[in-house]
Amino acid sequence: MKKIAVVGAGPGGLAVAMLMAHKGYDVTIYEKQDYVGGRTSEIKLGEYKFDMGPTFLNMLYIAEEIFELTGRSINDYVDLIDLNPMYQLIFHDKKINMTRDANEMIRQIDELFPGNEGSYERYMERTQKKLEVLAPVLQAPMNRMTDLLNPKVLKAAGELEIGNSLVDTLSKFYKDEDLQLAFTFQAKYLGMSPWESPGAFSILSYIEHAFGVYHIKGGINKLTDAMAKVVKELGGKIQLNSGVKKLKVNGKTVTGLVLEDGQEIIADEVIINGDFANAMTKLVEPGVLKKYTPEKLEKKQYSCSTFMLYLGVNKRFDLPHHTIWFAKDYRKNVEEITKTKLLSEDPSIYIQNAVVTDDTVAPDGKSTLYILVPVPNNTSGIDWSQITAPFKDLILNMVSDKLGITDIREYIEEERIISPEDWERDIHVYKGATFNLGHQLSQMLVFRPRNKFEELDHCWLVGGGTHPGSGLPIILESARITANGILKEHKQPLHPVKPLPKVEHYKPVRKDKDLAHQPAAIHMN
Structure with missing residues (x-):
């Protein structure tokens, strides 16, 4: 039994551990935090439950396949809810329900x-x-x-x-x-x-x-909880509170890990699921890397960050499960986030009101409001220690106005903020770039850090910082690519890849008489 050491219990690390443990490998995940899931984990505030990060589950067929490849059905582990409408988009003069x-x-x-x-x-x-x-x-x-x-x-x-x-x-x-x-x-x-x-x-x-877009009862974090359960069922191990200090490297060959408590781990293969740029700057000693030195990583292009508000409120609102409000000048808003790196006075806002679908996340008559505001990453130089409070007030005022109430603050019982600075300092996200490396063509396919890491032998990558990219289902796909890469090196049978599920498109009926029974489209004054 060859030993596999996985750095990080995010969805990519959990998925690759499932796949390798199912093939009979001795797999151990080493996780710095005291919880699994990474950004796909749960936040509890009193009686309120939130997803820390992803709230959309799409490309469900990939998650289904990961479970099937270990002889399991995802439906035995989580309660899936098909959302219809998927989400509501609100512009300054109209709104549309995407379905x-x-x-x-x-x-x-x-x-x-x-x-x-x-x-x-x-x-x-x-x-x-x-x-x-x-x-x-x-x-x-x-x-x-x-x-x-x-x-x-x-x-x-x-x-x-x-x-x-x-x-x-x-x-x-x-x-x-x-x-x-x-x-x-x-x-x-x-x-x-x-x-x-x-x-x-x-x-x-x-x-x-x-x-489709799916919700999981209890939150998307229940998916990573389920994956951790499968890892253990397959004989894999997950060590929480076990941060990795550095990779053990002999020349260009990774031979294991050194944990923060000084323990040395020997492994045949090491898989890094930590945030890519953070891992390369923190886990590899200076002078080892040539392509991904700290100086060269600084010059890469990274995604935006997010300003997060998690609010437990003692009221229920007439609000869909997912709502996205576009800034009136959306192009200016996007340019401020990605180019000029300024905080918008009129930002776009996403709100999840999960209780409208899932009553397990808040007590009766109460709600969890998950508010995400895309903002510049920490290359902006914004001092969040000074700006967090006034920016929070701006967002709460906007939300109050959009919900048609005097002041959302009157209903808040629990609250947590994650700023770009918090993402970087506490959750170890390089530059607070919540969605990892950008997806310019110069940072895609073979030009993205490779699943079989090109700078070190017996070292593999999984997650949003490697091929094929970021986003929960794509991260799961990276796990299958990485698992198959190791299996191929070891001359073992690979995990198969199914063709895309069939989608039957049809010519929808467009006759007025056939649509007359349907409700009028939604307009805003």
Whole structure:
């Protein structure tokens, strides 16, 4: 039994531990914190329960496959809830409920955005074909430059739309800018403006509309709890409060770990699930790395950060499970986050009101409000020790106004803030960049840190800082790529990859008489 040491019990580390333990390896995860899940963990404030980070579960089929590959069903471990509508988007003069119901999407687009008739059908049909071409690239290893010559990669080259931004691509389908933004806002979380993000990312909204957005009863953190349970069922071990001080390196070969308490761990393979840039600057002694030195890591491009407010309130609000309010000047807001690195006076805001779907997260008659505000990462030089209080007041005033109440503060019983500074200091996120390295083409595929880490032997990466990128389901996919890389080195059978689930698109009925029974589209005064 070869020994595998995993640094970090985030979703990537847990998933790769599941896959390797199922193959008979001796797997131990070493976690610095006293909880599993990393950013996908639970925050408890009195009687209120929150997800720390991810609140959307999409591409469910990947999580299902990870469990299936260990002979298990995800449904035996978590209670999945298919959200409909998936989320509500609110612009300054209108709001739209994003749903998998094609007829309802078309009805709303026809009424709210006249002149865009037929756009949704064309987008769904064309982007399905794009995803079918790109998915194999996102599921394949990218450990050598020659991997770019793989026929699947060459076939997908045109779909990367290197010359087009995401807005350029969406403008081929949607004439109205607000409607384009309704299908592009996810790019901000990849560290990019939709006016600069590669057009390939038009697949992100399609994936939600084709496969849905899910909630897990109790929170998305229940997924990582379930994964930890499976690791232990398979004989793997998870050591909490076991921070890693450094990698044991002999020349260019990693031979194990040194824990913060001085204990030395010998391992045949080491898998790093910690935040990539943080791990490289903290766990590797100076002079060992050439490509990813602290100086070179400083020059990489990173995602935005997030200002988080977790509020336990003694009231229930008429608010969907997920709501995103766009800044009136969204382009200016995005540029302030990604370019000028300024705090917006009119920021965009995301609120999760999970209790409308899941009554386990708050007591009767009360709610958990999870508020996320995209802000510049810590390369901005913003002094959060000075700005946190006034920025919190700005956000609470905005939320009060948007909820149509005098003051949300009257209802707050529990509260926690995580600022970009907190992300970096307490949760060990490099520069507070919540979504890791940016997804510019210069930092994707083989140009992203590789699953089989190129600078050290017997060292592997998993998580948002390696191929194929950030986002919970993509992190799970990185775990399968890394697991299969190790298995291939050891000449063992690989974990198979299923084809994309079938999606049946149809020509929705557009006759007025067939839509007459449906409620009117939602408008705002």
